[in-house]
Amino acid sequence: MxxxxxxxxxxxxxxxxxxxxxxxxxxxxxxxxxxxxxxxFFDPQINGARGISFNAPTLTPLQVQTVVEVCRRHGIGSFCPTLITGSFEALRHGFATLAQAMDEDKRLAQRIAGFHLEGPYLSAEDGPRGAHPKDYIRDPDWDEFRHWQDAAGGRIRMVTLAPERPGALAFIEKLTASGVVAAIGHTAATSAQIRDAVKAGACTSTHLGNGCHATLPRHDNYLWEQLACDDLWASIIPDGHHLPATVVKCITRIKGVQRLLITCDASSLAGMPPGLYHEWGADLEVLPNGKIVVRGTPFLAGSGHFTDTCVANCIRMAGLSLAEAIDLASAQPRRLLNLPPxxxxxxxxxxxxxxxxxxxxxxxxxxxxxxxxxxxxxxxxxxxx
Ligand SMILES: [Zn+2]
Incomplete structure (x- = not known):
């Protein structure tokens, strides 16, 4: 051909x-x-699509395959299925099912590069917590993580956590030593705690600019600290709802295309019609413009768009070339996860x-x-x- x-x-x-x-x-x-x-495209953070959540206690290998096919329609050749905060058993089931799907189908094994665990070791404060269910937020626990990594067949490649939680720095050191990317996200950390996390091995920020307080001290805050840290990469969600164009442009200018990547952070409700839904123990709403929020709040609950939309937006918002924006959605996330381009x-x-x-x-x-x-x-x- x-x-x-x-x-x-x-x-x-x-x-x-x-x-x-x-x-x-x-x-x-x-x-x-x-x-x-x-x-x-390669997206490091896909939570599901079309009503299928990787966090669902009933997730099946067939549903994993369905999400992969939906993603392919948007140009996503490979991605990291992402599990968010949940019970021990729900996450164990999710990782075991994803691993089973890959073991049973060599095409899925090519199209899924590894798994991303976003939570449950996050800030419990409203704002930084985003849509993660408060009841399951907890402190890092290496034994618990090892059980999930075993269920996943060793395929968890990235963990997003809040470095201010007790035990987080030692946990980051262990992640890094075992070859798992430690990412800072959904955090209420002080500037010093951000710096300590980077020293411990954290190397990127997850969806920088989101999962934050609505108001912050104007100078001494975790956003400036992460922006200023040259040892931290960042992912951003340029879906048109998570960040205004000026913020996308500023983060892109500060990090440069060598330390930046795009994720769509597609929610399990991505691709669903406007309406009310109940997911991850929360009431969510898909608005007519595609924005997905925790019902009755301004808090976003993942994206309703996919990587193709984010790439086109990033070109417009940050003034990037087509090649630069494609690199942010393909070469860069692969580099971060140490995968071949x-x-x-x-x-x-x-x-x-x-x-x-x-x-x-x-x-x-x-x-x-x-x-x-x-x-x-x-x-x-x-x-x-
Ligand atoms: Zn998040």
Missing amino acids: IYHARHFRTGEAVAVTVEAGRIVACSPSDQRPTLWIAPA ATLEVGAKADFILFEWEPNGELCIHHIVDEFSSFSIAGRGSSET
Whole structure:
């Protein structure tokens, strides 16, 4: 199969040939394609979609597969299923089911890179806690985590926690020593506690600018501290609801594209129609504009959008090039998790997207291709020969 499209980095027309799941040629094309080609997205934080929550005590391998397919329609070739704060048993079940799904299907094993545990070792304060259920917020417990890591078959690659909780610094040291990325998030830490977390091995901030108090001391606060720390990466959610454009632009300028990544943080309600829902022990509402909130509060409960929307938004909000924004949603999260990059180079496994995009417009996925399949999104034109 040969795909003709404009290379996301150069804008030049290229012909990418795939045989047996690998790219065997990438050469100039004599056609004038309108679609673009780029490595598929990698999102480090997906909580579910279309009413399926990875936290659900009834999660099945088939539901895991459904979420993977929904994500692929948005150009997400691989991601980290993310479990949030819950009971010991709910999280054990979630990780065991995800591991079972990957063990049973080698395609899922390629499309899921590892798991992200966001919680339960977070701040219990309103604001930093976000939509995490207060009853299950607790202090870090390495034995408890080890049980979850065993259930996951060792696939938990990232843990987001609040460093001010008792025992958090030793926990971060253990995570780091075991090769798990320790991320700061949903925190009410002092500036000194942020600095101590970084010394202990924390290397990134999770969705910086969200999971925060509504008001903060203007200078001495955890936002400035994380922004100023050159040893911390950051993820942001540029879905149009979590952060205003000015904040997306400022964080992007401060961190630079080398220490930044995009996540959509898709909620289990992503892709659901507006209405009232009950998830994770909380009453949530999907608003007509796609925003998902804890009912009757301004607190956001994950995103209703996916990575494709976030990439297009980031270009507009932060003035990035297409290539820079794609890197934030593909190469950068892979770098953070120490995974090999997805590339368009000869010899690479097929793992790319073809999409429609105009400067300052939306990004519309037409195809997603990996070593197992070439999936054309229904109703959209073809660029295959
Ligand atoms: Zn969060």
